[in-house]
Amino acid sequence: MATLEIxxxxxxxxxxxxxxxxxxxxxxxxxxxxxxxxxxxNGSGKSTLAYSLAGHPKYTVTGGTVTLDGEDVLAMSVxxxxxxxxxxxxxxxxxxxxxxxxxxxxxxxxAIRGEAxxxxxWVKEVKEAMERLQIDPAFAERNVNEGFxxxxxxxxxxxxxxxLKPQIAILDETDSGLDVDALRVxxxxxxxxxxxxxxxxxxxxxxxRILRYIKPDHVHVFAAGRIVESGGAELADKLExxxxxxxxxxxxSA
Amino acid sequence: xxxxxxxxxxxxxxxxxxxxGSTPPVGSTTTGAIAVAAESTVATRMSASPSFxxxxxxxxxxxxxxxxxxPLDRLRGLHDGTAVATGQGVKVEVSAPDGxxxxxxxxxxxxxxxxxxxxxxxxxxxxSSFEKASVVTVPKETVLDTPVRITVHGEPLDGAAAxxxxxxxxxxxxxxxxxxxxxxxxxxxxxxxxxxxLGDGAKLTVVSVQDWDDKAVHxxxxxxxxxxxxxxKSVAVTFGGDLVRLNPRVAYAxxxxxxxxxxxxxxxxxxxxxxxxxxxxxxxxxxxxxxYKGALQGEDAHAVWIGDVLIxxxxxxxxxxxxNRNLVLTDGARVDSVPNLEIETGEIVGxxxxxxxxxxxxEQLFYLMARGIPEHEARRLVVRGFFAELVQQIGxxxxxxxxxxxxxxxxxxxxx
Numbered sequence: 001m002a003t004l005e006i007x008x009x010x011x012x013x014x015x016x017x018x019x020x021x022x023x024x025x026x027x028x029x030x031x032x033x034x035x036x037x038x039x040x041x042n043g044s045g046k047s048t049l050a051y052s053l054a055g056h057p058k059y060t061v062t063g064g065t066v067t068l069d070g071e072d073v074l075a076m077s078v079x080x081x082x083x084x085x086x087x088x089x090x091x092x093x094x095x096x097x098x099x100x101x102x103x104x105x106x107x108x109x110x111a112i113r114g115e116a117x118x119x120x121x122w123v124k125e126v127k128e129a130m131e132r133l134q135i136d137p138a139f140a141e142r143n144v145n146e147g148f149x150x151x152x153x154x155x156x157x158x159x160x161x162x163x164l165k166p167q168i169a170i171l172d173e174t175d176s177g178l179d180v181d182a183l184r185v186x187x188x189x190x191x192x193x194x195x196x197x198x199x200x201x202x203x204x205x206x207x208x209r210i211l212r213y214i215k216p217d218h219v220h221v222f223a224a225g226r227i228v229e230s231g232g233a234e235l236a237d238k239l240e241x242x243x244x245x246x247x248x249x250x251x252x253s254a
Numbered sequence: 255x256x257x258x259x260x261x262x263x264x265x266x267x268x269x270x271x272x273x274x275g276s277t278p279p280v281g282s283t284t285t286g287a288i289a290v291a292a293e294s295t296v297a298t299r300m301s302a303s304p305s306f307x308x309x310x311x312x313x314x315x316x317x318x319x320x321x322x323x324x325p326l327d328r329l330r331g332l333h334d335g336t337a338v339a340t341g342q343g344v345k346v347e348v349s350a351p352d353g354x355x356x357x358x359x360x361x362x363x364x365x366x367x368x369x370x371x372x373x374x375x376x377x378x379x380x381x382s383s384f385e386k387a388s389v390v391t392v393p394k395e396t397v398l399d400t401p402v403r404i405t406v407h408g409e410p411l412d413g414a415a416a417x418x419x420x421x422x423x424x425x426x427x428x429x430x431x432x433x434x435x436x437x438x439x440x441x442x443x444x445x446x447x448x449x450x451x452l453g454d455g456a457k458l459t460v461v462s463v464q465d466w467d468d469k470a471v472h473x474x475x476x477x478x479x480x481x482x483x484x485x486x487k488s489v490a491v492t493f494g495g496d497l498v499r500l501n502p503r504v505a506y507a508x509x510x511x512x513x514x515x516x517x518x519x520x521x522x523x524x525x526x527x528x529x530x531x532x533x534x535x536x537x538x539x540x541x542x543x544x545x546y547k548g549a550l551q552g553e554d555a556h557a558v559w560i561g562d563v564l565i566x567x568x569x570x571x572x573x574x575x576x577x578n579r580n581l582v583l584t585d586g587a588r589v590d591s592v593p594n595l596e597i598e599t600g601e602i603v604g605x606x607x608x609x610x611x612x613x614x615x616x617e618q619l620f621y622l623m624a625r626g627i628p629e630h631e632a633r634r635l636v637v638r639g640f641f642a643e644l645v646q647q648i649g650x651x652x653x654x655x656x657x658x659x660x661x662x663x664x665x666x667x668x669x670x
Contacts, residue, residue: 055623077623077629078624079623079624079626079627082623082626088624093621094617094618094621095618096618096621096622096635097640098636098640098641098643099635099636103635104622107627108625108626111625111626111628112626143639160625
């Protein structure tokens with residue numbers, strides 16, 4: 001069973017000629033089949049955690065370890081991490097002009113699976129996955145994320161999640177900028193993947209809204225670069241009622 | 255992470271549009287200007303008037319407008335009269351389908367020099383120096399179903415590249431249709447001009463491939479004279495050479511003419527590749543569309559793109575657009591991109607230009623790699639995507655495949 005273990009993770013970023021520590025000792029274990037929600041105020045370092053796990057070069061890991069089934073994730077390149085089973089659904093997916101969605105998906109699936117999927121079954125697989133996410137088939141011939149609306153970009157991210165079948169999925173504010181209908185469609189996509197039991201999900205969000213659709217097993221409050229409180233789904237209700245104020249002002253920051 | 259895009263987007267309602275956007279790669283320039291003037295400066299900016307005689311041009315010193323981007327010391331004397339023709343070492347072969355006439359003619363043939371006059375010293379040197387010219391004629395109303403293929407191959411003698419001056423004329427009679435591929439390979443120092451003459455209603459597609467070895471030098475002026483209601487499409491593909499400098503030029507012989515000028519270049523370490531276009535809207539109701547795209551990599555890779563469009567006072571109903579895009583893959587490369595549009599009449603359909611030079615976007619790379627795609631494959635996807643719309647314009651599967659293969663080779667070299 002796949003397990004992602006984050007131990008005492010410290011991460012810095014270069015900003016305006018100064019090195020700033022964003023993550024200040026994150027500990028978290030995510031197992032296949034589990035869903036963890038990470039919630040926290042803006043600027044607490046949630047997205048930094050997501051991008052650091054995926055290996056974005058902007059962030060420097062200064063301490064701690066990240067392992068996937070004992071393998072050192074931090075020693076892997078960005079593409080190696082993806083092939084090892086990590087997936088990051090991005091908050092701001094990037095436009096790639098000149099590369100069609102169908103070409104991108106197939107190239108990506110070939111890389112992840114280690115061989116090109118058989119064309120006939122692949123076309124069917126993509127078509128069905130797109131239908132489930134209510135994505136217009138014409139999207140396949142459009143350039144990756146180019147001219148996509150906010151909701152289309154997020155559905156395209158979840159389409160990749162469904163097709164690439166990672167062991168650990170990190171969803172970075174997938175709910176942001178979505179109206180209720182789009183949120184429901186995207187959440188259903190995430191739930192289909194979760195129901196297979198094959199994925200461990202790390203759901204990063206600012207709002208509790210998405211948790212009405214995707215029920216977490218564990219909820220963690222993230223503040224000032226680390227997890228300051230962990231609990232079950234009931235912790236989300238507390239945050240819904242009380243907000244983050246207690247964590248921001250309550251002297252728990254490092 | 256660097257995401258830099260310098261944009262110059264202009265349309266005809268702007269008198270003078272400054273460069274917008276942020277930092278292009280170090281040392282690169284992307285400018286754009288639209289001038290509304292009573293008199294053209296496209297012509298007056300040149301250091302001498304057009305002439306067939308090399309003696310009418312002073313030897314350039316490098317500060318002239320038309321030479322300021324070109325490293326004169328790498329022209330092997332083509333610009334100062336010291337490059338003496340070696341007579342052989344460049345083999346020209348023409349393979350043409352039935353119905354096409356291929357001739358080798360002397361300097362006095364009256365079909366020479368009709369599409370345009372040399373505008374700089376090297377073009378005039380070529381015109382003053384060639385001994386024999388090739389003339390390819392497609393008779394009126396002849397529609398070819400296979401392309402005319404012209405190969406120009408430079409083969410050094412005793413290790414020394416040949417110096418050759420050449421002249422080629424391709425003429426299509428009224429309503430003739432043809433595709434011509436001119437393929438340059440090997441090593442040579444070549445100054446050669448080409449005239450394309452399109453009769454009324456003729457359709458000509460020209461693909462000129464500059465796939466030279468690393469040391470070759472190639473300078474040429476390519477003139478197209480587009481007849482009434484005729485269509486001219488040109489695709490320039492420049493990969494090789496130490497220095498390649500081409501002047502594709504278009505003028506119209508009657509109303510209703512259309513010109514599409516496409517180009518793609520892949521400029522490597524140490525290479526200088528320069529494309530200087532000029533479209534002279536001298537006739538009413540003609541169209542032109544220019545799209546050139548280039549990728550650069552390596553130290554001292556230098557691409558120059560000059561796009562001059564002149565809409566003369568009598569050219570009402572003109573519709574023109576030109577665009578240049580550059581993708582800089584590594585540090586140390588330089589792009590100079592200068593679109594220039596001059597409008598002498600307001601009675602036109604449309605006129606505009608755009609120029610942009612950007613770095614390979616690290617965020618694109620991260621996104622693709624985060625989906626398991628290895629770095630070299632991610633770069634390949636992006637560069638292939640960048641060129642795709644132009645490659646598709648060629649319409650010849652064998653040339654397209656070769657082109658894609660060459661792009662891949664260039665990218666492999668950059669990864670290695």
